[in-house]
Amino acid sequence: MDEIRKRAKELLENQTAKVVIGYGEGTAGKTRAVFIRKPEDTGQLIFDDRCEQNLAVYLLKHEVKHLGKLAIIATIPVMRTILQVASELQLTENDVVILGITPEKNLIELEGFKSVEDYLKTQDVGIRKEDKELLTKLTSLSLEEKWAYWEEELSRCIKCYACRAACPMCYCLRCFVEVNQPQWIPIAPNDLGNMEWHLLRAMHLAGRCINCGECGRACPVDIPIHLLTFKGVEDVHTDFNVVAGMNATMESVLSSFKPDDKETFIR
Ligand code: SF4
Numbered sequence: 408m409d410e411i412r413k414r415a416k417e418l419l420e421n422q423t424a425k426v427v428i429g430y431g432e433g434t435a436g437k438t439r440a441v442f443i444r445k446p447e448d449t450g451q452l453i454f455d456d457r458c459e460q461n462l463a464v465y466l467l468k469h470e471v472k473h474l475g476k477l478a479i480i481a482t483i484p485v486m487r488t489i490l491q492v493a494s495e496l497q498l499t500e501n502d503v504v505i506l507g508i509t510p511e512k513n514l515i516e517l518e519g520f521k522s523v524e525d526y527l528k529t530q531d532v533g534i535r536k537e538d539k540e541l542l543t544k545l546t547s548l549s550l551e552e553k554w555a556y557w558e559e560e561l562s563r564c565i566k567c568y569a570c571r572a573a574c575p576m577c578y579c580l581r582c583f584v585e586v587n588q589p590q591w592i593p594i595a596p597n598d599l600g601n602m603e604w605h606l607l608r609a610m611h612l613a614g615r616c617i618n619c620g621e622c623g624r625a626c627p628v629d630i631p632i633h634l635l636t637f638k639g640v641e642d643v644h645t646d647f648n649v650v651a652g653m654n655a656t657m658e659s660v661l662s663s664f665k666p667d668d669k670e671t672f673i674r
Protein backbone atom coordinates (compact mmCIF):
# COMPACT_ATOMS: atom_id res chain seq x y z
CA MET A 408 0.00 0.00 0.00
CA ASP A 409 2.82 2.39 0.91
CA GLU A 410 4.46 1.68 -2.43
CA ILE A 411 1.25 2.59 -4.30
CA ARG A 412 0.84 5.83 -2.34
CA LYS A 413 4.49 6.77 -2.85
CA ARG A 414 4.37 6.19 -6.61
CA ALA A 415 1.04 8.00 -6.97
CA LYS A 416 2.47 10.96 -5.07
CA GLU A 417 5.51 11.09 -7.35
CA LEU A 418 3.36 10.99 -10.48
CA LEU A 419 1.20 13.87 -9.26
CA GLU A 420 4.15 15.91 -7.99
CA ASN A 421 6.09 15.68 -11.23
CA GLN A 422 2.87 16.18 -13.25
CA THR A 423 3.27 12.89 -15.13
CA ALA A 424 -0.38 12.33 -14.24
CA LYS A 425 -3.10 14.80 -13.37
CA VAL A 426 -5.26 12.27 -11.58
CA VAL A 427 -4.72 8.82 -10.11
CA ILE A 428 -7.71 6.48 -10.20
CA GLY A 429 -7.55 3.98 -7.37
CA TYR A 430 -9.41 2.42 -4.46
CA GLY A 431 -10.29 4.15 -1.19
CA GLU A 432 -12.33 3.31 1.89
CA GLY A 433 -16.06 3.47 1.27
CA THR A 434 -18.94 2.92 3.66
CA ALA A 435 -20.11 -0.26 5.42
CA GLY A 436 -16.66 -1.80 5.12
CA LYS A 437 -16.69 -1.52 1.32
CA THR A 438 -14.18 0.16 -0.94
CA ARG A 439 -14.93 2.77 -3.58
CA ALA A 440 -13.20 4.37 -6.52
CA VAL A 441 -11.21 7.50 -5.66
CA PHE A 442 -9.83 10.14 -8.00
CA ILE A 443 -6.72 11.63 -6.43
CA ARG A 444 -5.62 14.95 -7.87
CA LYS A 445 -3.33 16.33 -5.16
CA PRO A 446 -0.11 14.71 -3.87
CA GLU A 447 -1.23 15.32 -0.27
CA ASP A 448 -4.35 13.19 -0.84
CA THR A 449 -2.54 10.02 -1.90
CA GLY A 450 -2.87 8.67 1.66
CA GLN A 451 -6.48 7.86 0.73
CA LEU A 452 -5.32 5.11 -1.61
CA ILE A 453 -5.68 1.55 -0.37
CA PHE A 454 -5.36 -1.90 -1.86
CA ASP A 455 -6.58 -5.13 -0.28
CA ASP A 456 -8.76 -8.16 -1.04
CA ARG A 457 -11.89 -6.01 -1.20
CA CYS A 458 -10.54 -4.04 -4.17
CA GLU A 459 -12.29 -5.96 -6.90
CA GLN A 460 -14.09 -3.29 -8.92
CA ASN A 461 -12.88 -2.88 -12.49
CA LEU A 462 -11.72 0.73 -12.30
CA ALA A 463 -11.17 0.91 -16.04
CA VAL A 464 -14.87 1.73 -16.36
CA TYR A 465 -13.88 5.35 -15.60
CA LEU A 466 -11.13 5.66 -18.21
CA LEU A 467 -13.42 6.66 -21.07
CA LYS A 468 -15.82 8.83 -19.10
CA HIS A 469 -15.84 12.36 -20.45
CA GLU A 470 -15.75 13.96 -16.98
CA VAL A 471 -12.65 11.91 -16.06
CA LYS A 472 -10.84 12.23 -19.39
CA HIS A 473 -11.04 16.00 -19.33
CA LEU A 474 -9.03 16.07 -16.06
CA GLY A 475 -5.86 15.36 -18.06
CA LYS A 476 -3.46 12.47 -18.18
CA LEU A 477 -4.65 9.58 -16.05
CA ALA A 478 -2.83 7.04 -13.93
CA ILE A 479 -4.75 3.97 -12.81
CA ILE A 480 -4.32 1.19 -10.30
CA ALA A 481 -4.53 -1.75 -12.66
CA THR A 482 -5.45 -5.24 -11.59
CA ILE A 483 -5.48 -7.88 -14.34
CA PRO A 484 -9.08 -7.08 -15.45
CA VAL A 485 -8.14 -3.39 -15.66
CA MET A 486 -5.09 -4.21 -17.80
CA ARG A 487 -7.22 -6.34 -20.09
CA THR A 488 -9.84 -3.61 -20.41
CA ILE A 489 -7.13 -1.13 -21.33
CA LEU A 490 -5.86 -3.37 -24.15
CA GLN A 491 -9.37 -4.08 -25.38
CA VAL A 492 -10.48 -0.43 -25.52
CA ALA A 493 -7.14 0.43 -27.14
CA SER A 494 -7.85 -2.17 -29.84
CA GLU A 495 -11.19 -0.39 -30.34
CA LEU A 496 -9.27 2.87 -30.83
CA GLN A 497 -10.67 4.48 -27.67
CA LEU A 498 -7.36 4.88 -25.80
CA THR A 499 -3.69 5.36 -26.64
CA GLU A 500 -0.53 4.67 -24.68
CA ASN A 501 -0.13 8.39 -24.08
CA ASP A 502 -3.48 8.64 -22.29
CA VAL A 503 -2.69 6.50 -19.27
CA VAL A 504 0.01 5.48 -16.79
CA ILE A 505 -0.55 1.87 -15.77
CA LEU A 506 0.25 1.09 -12.14
CA GLY A 507 -0.09 -2.67 -12.34
CA ILE A 508 -0.99 -4.77 -9.31
CA THR A 509 0.01 -8.42 -9.42
CA PRO A 510 -2.22 -11.12 -7.90
CA GLU A 511 0.28 -11.07 -4.99
CA LYS A 512 -0.58 -7.35 -4.54
CA ASN A 513 2.80 -6.07 -5.67
CA LEU A 514 3.11 -2.87 -7.67
CA ILE A 515 4.58 -3.13 -11.16
CA GLU A 516 4.76 -0.24 -13.56
CA LEU A 517 4.09 -1.33 -17.10
CA GLU A 518 5.55 0.91 -19.79
CA GLY A 519 3.42 0.82 -22.92
CA PHE A 520 0.83 -1.63 -24.14
CA LYS A 521 3.41 -4.17 -25.34
CA SER A 522 4.66 -4.68 -21.79
CA VAL A 523 1.05 -5.20 -20.63
CA GLU A 524 0.55 -7.78 -23.39
CA ASP A 525 3.75 -9.59 -22.35
CA TYR A 526 2.78 -9.52 -18.68
CA LEU A 527 -0.73 -10.87 -19.34
CA LYS A 528 0.72 -13.81 -21.29
CA THR A 529 2.24 -14.98 -18.00
CA GLN A 530 -1.02 -14.72 -16.05
CA ASP A 531 -4.18 -16.78 -15.62
CA VAL A 532 -6.92 -14.78 -17.34
CA GLY A 533 -9.51 -17.55 -17.39
CA ILE A 534 -13.02 -17.54 -15.97
CA ARG A 535 -13.09 -18.05 -12.19
CA LYS A 536 -13.59 -21.61 -10.99
CA GLU A 537 -17.01 -20.99 -9.40
CA ASP A 538 -18.34 -19.31 -12.55
CA LYS A 539 -16.84 -22.02 -14.75
CA GLU A 540 -18.71 -24.64 -12.73
CA LEU A 541 -22.00 -22.77 -13.11
CA LEU A 542 -21.42 -22.32 -16.84
CA THR A 543 -20.69 -26.01 -17.31
CA LYS A 544 -23.87 -26.87 -15.44
CA LEU A 545 -25.92 -24.47 -17.56
CA THR A 546 -24.35 -25.63 -20.81
CA SER A 547 -25.31 -29.22 -20.02
CA LEU A 548 -29.02 -28.29 -19.90
CA SER A 549 -31.33 -28.84 -22.87
CA LEU A 550 -32.31 -25.81 -24.96
CA GLU A 551 -35.73 -25.71 -23.30
CA GLU A 552 -34.20 -25.89 -19.82
CA LYS A 553 -31.69 -23.11 -20.63
CA TRP A 554 -34.51 -20.90 -21.93
CA ALA A 555 -36.58 -21.57 -18.82
CA TYR A 556 -33.57 -20.78 -16.59
CA TRP A 557 -32.95 -17.40 -18.24
CA GLU A 558 -36.66 -16.58 -18.48
CA GLU A 559 -36.92 -17.09 -14.74
CA GLU A 560 -33.73 -15.14 -13.92
CA LEU A 561 -34.43 -12.25 -16.28
CA SER A 562 -38.03 -11.90 -15.13
CA ARG A 563 -36.51 -10.36 -11.96
CA CYS A 564 -34.62 -7.68 -13.92
CA ILE A 565 -35.81 -4.18 -12.99
CA LYS A 566 -33.95 -2.52 -15.89
CA CYS A 567 -31.88 -0.38 -13.58
CA TYR A 568 -28.91 -0.73 -15.99
CA ALA A 569 -26.38 -1.07 -13.16
CA CYS A 570 -24.81 -3.95 -15.12
CA ARG A 571 -24.28 -1.63 -18.07
CA ALA A 572 -22.97 1.22 -15.89
CA ALA A 573 -20.43 -1.10 -14.24
CA CYS A 574 -19.21 -2.62 -17.50
CA PRO A 575 -16.06 -1.01 -18.90
CA MET A 576 -16.95 -2.26 -22.37
CA CYS A 577 -20.39 -0.59 -22.38
CA TYR A 578 -19.07 2.84 -23.27
CA CYS A 579 -21.41 3.89 -26.11
CA LEU A 580 -22.59 7.46 -25.59
CA ARG A 581 -26.07 6.40 -26.64
CA CYS A 582 -27.05 2.82 -25.88
CA PHE A 583 -29.66 1.10 -28.06
CA VAL A 584 -31.94 0.90 -25.02
CA GLU A 585 -32.30 4.68 -25.09
CA VAL A 586 -33.14 4.83 -28.79
CA ASN A 587 -36.87 5.40 -29.22
CA GLN A 588 -37.15 5.91 -32.97
CA PRO A 589 -37.55 3.04 -33.47
CA GLN A 590 -38.14 1.82 -29.92
CA TRP A 591 -35.87 -1.23 -29.87
CA ILE A 592 -36.99 -2.53 -26.52
CA PRO A 593 -39.76 -1.51 -24.11
CA ILE A 594 -38.78 1.02 -21.42
CA ALA A 595 -40.59 -0.72 -18.57
CA PRO A 596 -39.38 -4.14 -17.44
CA ASN A 597 -41.37 -7.02 -18.87
CA ASP A 598 -40.49 -10.59 -19.76
CA LEU A 599 -39.99 -10.16 -23.50
CA GLY A 600 -38.29 -6.75 -23.22
CA ASN A 601 -35.92 -7.99 -20.53
CA MET A 602 -34.91 -10.92 -22.70
CA GLU A 603 -34.36 -8.61 -25.69
CA TRP A 604 -32.24 -6.21 -23.65
CA HIS A 605 -29.95 -8.89 -22.27
CA LEU A 606 -29.59 -10.89 -25.48
CA LEU A 607 -28.72 -7.76 -27.45
CA ARG A 608 -26.22 -6.68 -24.82
CA ALA A 609 -24.64 -10.13 -24.81
CA MET A 610 -24.24 -9.96 -28.59
CA HIS A 611 -22.64 -6.52 -28.35
CA LEU A 612 -20.13 -7.93 -25.88
CA ALA A 613 -19.27 -11.11 -27.77
CA GLY A 614 -15.53 -11.00 -28.45
CA ARG A 615 -15.18 -7.89 -26.27
CA CYS A 616 -16.07 -9.06 -22.74
CA ILE A 617 -12.94 -9.47 -20.64
CA ASN A 618 -14.71 -11.65 -18.02
CA CYS A 619 -14.19 -9.28 -15.10
CA GLY A 620 -17.60 -10.21 -13.62
CA GLU A 621 -18.39 -6.62 -12.75
CA CYS A 622 -21.89 -6.69 -14.33
CA GLY A 623 -22.92 -9.63 -12.15
CA ARG A 624 -21.54 -8.01 -8.98
CA ALA A 625 -23.40 -4.77 -9.77
CA CYS A 626 -26.84 -6.35 -10.13
CA PRO A 627 -29.00 -5.35 -7.14
CA VAL A 628 -31.27 -8.37 -7.54
CA ASP A 629 -28.44 -10.90 -7.90
CA ILE A 630 -29.10 -12.05 -11.44
CA PRO A 631 -25.92 -13.89 -12.56
CA ILE A 632 -25.92 -11.76 -15.71
CA HIS A 633 -22.17 -12.15 -16.21
CA LEU A 634 -22.76 -15.78 -17.16
CA LEU A 635 -24.42 -14.70 -20.41
CA THR A 636 -21.37 -12.76 -21.59
CA PHE A 637 -19.00 -15.38 -20.14
CA LYS A 638 -20.65 -17.90 -22.47
CA GLY A 639 -19.75 -15.53 -25.29
CA VAL A 640 -16.16 -15.46 -24.01
CA GLU A 641 -16.00 -19.26 -24.18
CA ASP A 642 -17.66 -19.51 -27.59
CA VAL A 643 -15.46 -16.85 -29.15
CA HIS A 644 -12.42 -18.65 -27.82
CA THR A 645 -13.61 -22.03 -29.12
CA ASP A 646 -14.79 -20.79 -32.52
CA PHE A 647 -12.23 -18.10 -33.30
CA ASN A 648 -9.36 -18.83 -30.92
CA VAL A 649 -9.56 -15.24 -29.66
CA VAL A 650 -9.45 -13.93 -26.10
CA ALA A 651 -10.44 -10.30 -25.64
CA GLY A 652 -8.16 -7.86 -23.85
CA MET A 653 -4.87 -9.55 -24.62
CA ASN A 654 -3.72 -7.44 -27.53
CA ALA A 655 -3.96 -3.70 -28.13
CA THR A 656 -4.07 -4.08 -31.92
CA MET A 657 -6.51 -6.97 -32.19
CA GLU A 658 -9.23 -6.74 -34.84
CA SER A 659 -12.81 -6.99 -33.68
CA VAL A 660 -13.91 -10.62 -33.92
CA LEU A 661 -17.50 -10.04 -34.99
CA SER A 662 -16.93 -7.09 -37.30
CA SER A 663 -13.89 -8.12 -39.31
CA PHE A 664 -13.44 -10.77 -41.97
CA LYS A 665 -10.90 -12.04 -44.47
CA PRO A 666 -11.94 -12.35 -48.12
CA ASP A 667 -10.23 -15.75 -48.23
CA ASP A 668 -12.21 -17.09 -45.27
CA LYS A 669 -12.84 -20.82 -45.63
CA GLU A 670 -16.57 -20.24 -45.12
CA THR A 671 -18.19 -19.49 -48.46
CA PHE A 672 -20.98 -17.26 -47.09
CA ILE A 673 -18.44 -14.46 -46.59
CA ARG A 674 -17.69 -14.12 -50.33
S1 SF4 B 1 -17.82 -9.43 -17.32
FE1 SF4 B 1 -19.56 -8.05 -17.48
S2 SF4 B 1 -18.73 -6.08 -16.80
FE2 SF4 B 1 -16.95 -7.34 -17.28
S3 SF4 B 1 -16.47 -6.84 -19.43
FE3 SF4 B 1 -17.82 -8.65 -19.42
S4 SF4 B 1 -19.87 -7.84 -19.70
FE4 SF4 B 1 -18.56 -6.14 -19.03
Ligand code: SF4
Pocket residue numbers: 563564565566567568569570571625626627628629630632
Ligand atom coordinates in the same frame (compact mmCIF):
# COMPACT_ATOMS: atom_id res chain seq x y z
S1 SF4 C 1 -28.20 -4.77 -12.98
FE1 SF4 C 1 -29.59 -6.53 -12.79
S2 SF4 C 1 -31.63 -5.62 -12.53
FE2 SF4 C 1 -30.28 -3.99 -13.28
S3 SF4 C 1 -30.56 -4.06 -15.55
FE3 SF4 C 1 -28.78 -5.34 -15.07
S4 SF4 C 1 -29.62 -7.42 -14.84
FE4 SF4 C 1 -31.37 -5.98 -14.72
